[in-house]
Amino acid sequence: MSNKSTIKAIAKAKCPQCHEGDLFSVPLYSYRKLSHVNKSCEVCGANFHAEPDFFYGAMYVSYAFSVALVITTMVVLNVLMERPEVWMYLTTVAISNVILLPLMLRYSKVLYLYNVGKLKYRGY
Numbered sequence: 001m002s003n004k005s006t007i008k009a010i011a012k013a014k015c016p017q018c019h020e021g022d023l024f025s026v027p028l029y030s031y032r033k034l035s036h037v038n039k040s041c042e043v044c045g046a047n048f049h050a051e052p053d054f055f056y057g058a059m060y061v062s063y064a065f066s067v068a069l070v071i072t073t074m075v076v077l078n079v080l081m082e083r084p085e086v087w088m089y090l091t092t093v094a095i096s097n098v099i100l101l102p103l104m105l106r107y108s109k110v111l112y113l114y115n116v117g118k119l120k121y122r123g124y
Helices: 003-011 054-080 086-116
Strands: none
């Protein structure tokens, strides 16, 4: 298994088993079926839903992304400004969250599937 190809497949949200099929049916910023995962891979037929409600566990990854976003925002504002006010933190976090929401929702599911799912790269 090539680590480089796995990283590329994760970045492109491809099937963990064949690294070719798409995990999502719509583009990233479509906001229609924002994070709806396909039932199976159209290339190799791998089942992306190992069990009912499998992707509920991805909320923990999404929570970690949100915490990282808040901490990053706080550090950046503290580095750029001497004494930022509370409204600056709240506004910056809210705007960043709206902009990055599709990315965080999708990649929480992608990372969860790659790390917890039982699908392994077969290298066809």
